[in-house]
Amino acid sequence: MFEFAEAAVEAAIAAGARYADARVIDRRHESMGARNGEVEELSQEASVGIGVRALIGSGWGFYSTADLTPDSSRQAGTQAAAIARASASVAGLDLELTPVEVRQDSWRNAVAEDPMSVPLAEKGDLLVAATRTLKEHGADVALAGYDIWDTTKWLVSSEGHRIDQHVVECGAQLNATANGESETQRRSYPGIRGQYGTRGWELVRELDLAGNAARIAEEARELLTAPTCPSHEAIDLIIGSEQMALQIHESVGHAVELDRILGWEAAFAGTSWLDLSQIGSLRFGSDLMNVTADATLPGALGSFGYDDEGTPAHPVDIVRDGTWVGVLSGRDSAALAGLGSSGGAVRGDGYNRLPMVRMTNVGLLPGQSSLEEMIAATDDGILMDTNRSWSIDDKRLNFQFGCEIGWEIKNGKRGRMIKNPTYTGIGPRFWGSLDMLGNESEWTFWGTPNCGKGQPQQIGHTGHPSVPCRFRGVRVGVTG
């Protein structure tokens, strides 16, 4: 496949690009869904194609095609350069790229059990058993599903990169919906988006979907008669690690994307409340807050060997002891911001999407407390977990998140279950109230397989190492 990418890059340079790269991507995706004890959907998708990126002046031109021949690859390169040149009528300053070591390399993630090789019948039996158990234990609608992606990429750049990577990702989830008189309640396991990683089928086996189905269904039904989360202007809030993954993703991960900070996403995804002049000095949270973006974490969903610009995966400090110190960046955004090198965070969603800044594994480093210690240390509070709704403003500052389930905490003990728990806050104020942080034994590499960004829309796979946390004085129970 390298020969197609090389032909495209040569053509783009010949057509006037001062830099070009091309990715041939062969991706297989398999998904199955079961509903109420029956397999309802099975889809297997295979796509292959080439995407070429050419830089002329201040803008990228990108052309992609599913036709993979030497001629079509050369045409794709020529087209990419022509598209970039067309941007010159509304041009800015020339875009530069930070330097990166040129490598020729291969990379693949560790997989104990190839998920594509597990018999379909066995995978179906797993989902059927889980949804039957959900139904038997009170779910009105019982769903379970898995997804597998098997992706091979070949990258060639005009600077000499020649890198192939094979990435296998998979994961699964189940959820139970219980219908009441005038409402529905849902419980998901292990989270609203399931659990995904750069791992093989062993990840799905470890989830033990069937073993958790009864509890999940019973909780969904119990929520129908649970009291509604009370409204408090300020209360201690303990958040489980799955919801914390969402909290990190939305209020930290997106906020530190350098393309947003530079205004490149202003009209759609939005900008950021962060100002580059404050990097290294701005207080993002309490001293307990340490966040990294680390694409080298084995098995995490945002891991890879090289990003789509050929920058080797490496850890980047984002928040250190509560101070904002780093961003998610690529070669162009890093150069514009005056950073010395790319953060290695540029990826595209398949051959037909322009690579852009995406989260890698953006997560909290663990602290010293266990969840039980947090509960025991709380006189009057609320515990929430499993994301249900998420909404945040275009600067990534004001958020309101809802969870599937909550519990009151009174005098250091977990009390009655509550439904429809929500909390709201302002990013740095909220993170500044962090006073207890889960320990390493509770550190979970959550995977989000559906992060939307860009125009045309791209779906990114991101990882979020996370632990339970306690926050002080949080507004909860916002109702409509």
Add this chain to the structure above:
Amino acid sequence: MSDELLDVCERVLSRVGEAEAEVTITSGTDALTRFATSFIHQNVTDAARRIHLRVAIDGRVAESVGNQTDDEALDRLVRSGLDAARLRPVDPGWPGLAPPASAPSIEHWDDATAAAAPADRAERIGAFVSAAGDLETAGFCSTVGETVAFANSAGQRVAGRTSVAILDGIARTGTSDGSGRAASVRLGDLDGNSVGREAIRRARESADATDLEPGRHEVVLSPSCVVNLLGFLAIYGFNGRAVDEGRSFAHLGEAQFDSSISLADDVAHPLAVGIGFDAEGTPKRRVELVLDGVTSGLVHDRRTAKALGAESTGHAIAGAGPWGAMPANLVLEAGAVSPDDLIAGVERGLLVTDFWYTRILDPRTQVVTGLTRNGVWMIEDGRIVRPVTNLRFTQSFLEALGPGQVCGVGSDLTLVGGASFGVGAWVVPSLHLASWNFTGGARG
């Protein structure tokens, strides 16, 4: 183009043997030019192609998807689908294939839009940016030309094509953003200068906004907000599957909405975009979802139609999975009141340009949280008196349109491109609503 694609469909079906099979091929050009900080920074064109096959062997159903059309690739596509289907249990809800039927003769198509060059999009963006003068701008101009061919082993053969062009951007003052947008089947209808001037006006008029205490207020919602609102009702409510599973608020025959609300799905509407059949090859037909405030209909694919004893309305979405059928061409019937007169009818309330990051809290009650964006203004005694900063709301969208809650429906019927959830472009006017629950300022 459609004949070529139908030929590929036949080549796929010829490989299937005795199984039931349906194949959809989508091919075209999807191009988008993006600008930010007042220059074009990303400019992409995808020569897109997708082949979707669904097979059923005695009720054992599987799907396979590919993007290559050579014989070897089609062999793999079919083998993958058949092998998977043989391993499946019988699907008790399998409704069988759509019978032969002609689709409505609709062609929302413009050759020049489908063939638009990057320079054509850059020209509109240049006009938008120029109109802004010294204000920073950002946004995009897109052109899509898409041909779809469908064939199944029951004898159904249909093809169609659609084009759409969208110009959507913001102007920024430093303390405020303002948006402007336009969409049409024809790129030639989009006037970059006009759209840019609208964004600039909104940006300038919302500069130096002041905070407003949260609470319930009357609102005038722009078409962009109305599309967002209707999206939740459509996806979670007027959907045969949601009703079948007890997740929907919809009760047919009940006056669940204000009598001024009439909502339909109608691909034949002159402002609409899209093709005349769905992912199962069923011809689309107009569905009255709400008539004079009374919930009147649901959209169905073949599965939910079978489950509920109805007929498919032609709203199947490929790969929709547990979501079921979705309206792709919502049309909210316009009223007789201009947007200015809607504002004039407000004693004290807010004018909202856009919603942002709306998420549902409960599908049955339709409680949604989200924020305002790109311009909010206080209205007093029928006049806009000052801009206010963005607000968060937590509001039941069903209650917002309930009986007695709609004070006015605008005459400004507008195609809003890239409608909610990416399932189409919808045609809606502005609305004046009696109450909207703002639960916080965007600054907390």
